[in-house]
Amino acid sequence: MRMLAAVTGAVVLALAAWPAAAEVAPARQAKLKDMVAQDCGSCHGMTRQGGLGSPLRQEDLAKLSAEAVIETILEGRPGTPMPPWKAMLSREEAAWIAAYLMGELK
Amino acid sequence: MKRLAATVLGLGLGLGLLSACQPVLRGTGDLGLVVERADGRLMVVENSTSTKLASVSGLGDLSHAALVYSRDQRFAYVFGRDGGLTKVDILSGAIAGRVMQSGNSIGGAISQDGSLVAVANYTPGGIKVFDAATLEQVADIPAIGADGKASKVIGIADLSGRRFIYSLYDAGEIWIADLTDPKAPRLTKHTNIGKLPYDALITGDGRWYLAGLFGEDGIALLDLWNPDKGVKRILDHYGKGKEALPVYKMPHLRGWAVAGDEVWLPAIGHHQVLVVDKGKWTEKARVDVAGQPVFAMARPDGKQVWVNFALPDYSKVQVIDTQTKTVIKTLEPGLAILHMEFTAKGERVWLSARDSDKVVVYDTETLAPVAELPAVKPSGIFFTSRAGKTGL
Numbered sequence A: 001m002r003m004l005a006a007v008t009g010a011v012v013l014a015l016a017a018w019p020a021a022a023e024v025a026p027a028r029q030a031k032l033k034d035m036v037a038q039d040c041g042s043c044h045g046m047t048r049q050g051g052l053g054s055p056l057r058q059e060d061l062a063k064l065s066a067e068a069v070i071e072t073i074l075e076g077r078p079g080t081p082m083p084p085w086k087a088m089l090s091r092e093e094a095a096w097i098a099a100y101l102m103g104e105l106k
Numbered sequence B: 001m002k003r004l005a006a007t008v009l010g011l012g013l014g015l016g017l018l019s020a021c022q023p024v025l026r027g028t029g030d031l032g033l034v035v036e037r038a039d040g041r042l043m044v045v046e047n048s049t050s051t052k053l054a055s056v057s058g059l060g061d062l063s064h065a066a067l068v069y070s071r072d073q074r075f076a077y078v079f080g081r082d083g084g085l086t087k088v089d090i091l092s093g094a095i096a097g098r099v100m101q102s103g104n105s106i107g108g109a110i111s112q113d114g115s116l117v118a119v120a121n122y123t124p125g126g127i128k129v130f131d132a133a134t135l136e137q138v139a140d141i142p143a144i145g146a147d148g149k150a151s152k153v154i155g156i157a158d159l160s161g162r163r164f165i166y167s168l169y170d171a172g173e174i175w176i177a178d179l180t181d182p183k184a185p186r187l188t189k190h191t192n193i194g195k196l197p198y199d200a201l202i203t204g205d206g207r208w209y210l211a212g213l214f215g216e217d218g219i220a221l222l223d224l225w226n227p228d229k230g231v232k233r234i235l236d237h238y239g240k241g242k243e244a245l246p247v248y249k250m251p252h253l254r255g256w257a258v259a260g261d262e263v264w265l266p267a268i269g270h271h272q273v274l275v276v277d278k279g280k281w282t283e284k285a286r287v288d289v290a291g292q293p294v295f296a297m298a299r300p301d302g303k304q305v306w307v308n309f310a311l312p313d314y315s316k317v318q319v320i321d322t323q324t325k326t327v328i329k330t331l332e333p334g335l336a337i338l339h340m341e342f343t344a345k346g347e348r349v350w351l352s353a354r355d356s357d358k359v360v361v362y363d364t365e366t367l368a369p370v371a372e373l374p375a376v377k378p379s380g381i382f383f384t385s386r387a388g389k390t391g392l
Helices: A002-022 A026-044 A066-075 A091-101 B002-013 B384-388
Strands: B031-036 B041-046 B051-057 B066-069 B075-079 B084-089 B094-100 B104-110 B116-123 B127-131 B137-141 B153-159 B163-168 B173-178 B186-190 B197-202 B208-213 B219-223 B231-234 B262-266 B272-277 B283-288 B293-298 B304-309 B317-321 B326-331 B337-342 B348-353 B358-363 B369-374 B378-383
Touching: A026 A091, A066 A091, B031 B348, B066 B104, B066 B378, B066 B384, B075 B104, B075 B116, B084 B104, B104 B153, B116 B153, B116 B163, B127 B163, B163 B197, B262 B293, B272 B293, B283 B326, B293 B337, B304 B337, B348 B378, B358 B378, B378 B384
Parallel strands: B153 B197, B337 B378
Antiparallel strands: B031 B041, B031 B378, B041 B051, B066 B075, B075 B084, B084 B094, B104 B116, B116 B127, B127 B137, B153 B163, B163 B173, B173 B186, B197 B208, B208 B219, B219 B231, B262 B272, B272 B283, B293 B304, B304 B317, B317 B326, B337 B348, B348 B358, B358 B369
16 A cells, blocks of 8 residues: 555655656756756765755755755855856756756666 | 996987987976876876876876975875875886875875875864975864864965965965974964855965955955955955855966966856955956856956856856957867966967866967867876966
């Protein structure tokens, strides 16, 4: 029973992430993955365990909603070095990155 | 007689079979290290031939890795993001020692006498100090600010004596740790220096320590020849300014920014490099550049300053003539230029092109590329000539 609930949960999450992911072309997805590792990695660590920026491991982000993560990517965090990335990323791309970080995409 | 026989054999076989057990003697002054950050690996490179001599792997997470050299220029102390401190023997291309000293570190420094290595940590914050010979921990100094909270430590540098200077990012303080007696470190604290010092530099003469502030405009300055005068605020216009532009990569400050009696500083967020009078600490000029500068590095003779940029302009590098204060050339050496390093006398500069997976070497007079080395996602480049310089 518990397993069924977990499976249903996973399906719902996958469905929620699906539309955003579908709008980012595979070649761009590869670029975004690279950007997460290399450019986000400069502050958050290439293995995402944090640095000047906060850690971005799946368990660190679990307490946040996908929407909150997307907003942070696009708008930054005023008062901290986290810049708004909206000049370089579309909302769909930020959604794809949020899903990728939160473990909903491989 | 035995020695003669060995010499004859050595001459006869040259670099052949015998080299494994009887390495040819050589110095390290022509050598350096390139960080291949995604693979936790270092390349041992040679300036004169622009070649790789060896690879050293097993260094952990090297995103944002930095290193310092022993004073004999044989060993490098590598500070990994995962908190690893690794001592690398560049002559043998092997790891000579490694400790996991914290959860998360940002950089380090080696004492003036070469006996102590200090590591600046993000998590749990503070510094740890190690015996340079054995990597045995000799001191652990937490960075609890006046606010009572643990702080990330940035901008660490060596001072005269067995002293280190560093800044507390969260608390906004500058501390000096005196390890003359490592068992009882003496701390001098300067509080309220400004919000969020993100990096700092010490001039090569060891006199001036400048901490850039991210949380407000200006730079915190400490005159180490007159420390009693305390921390002074300079360059009130240095910073993000009224229209705070997004900063896509934090600028880096080090003593390499000094060219003659001028200090060249990357502006924060703005597409400019600032020229500051060293001593008066007033702004002399601003030079417009192609993007948000990350490193502004003076050629060792001070005649040129080379600048690289944050994304999206990070595939360009600009060369500024320091006399005319104009950009004399815009180069595109490869994709995502993360770092630059001049040879000791500055005739060449090496640039890491992360997304082109190569290191490119330029002649600094002709401003033309002269060599290329394949490298996997290269970041920092460090030549052994740093060993004799304060703050590097």
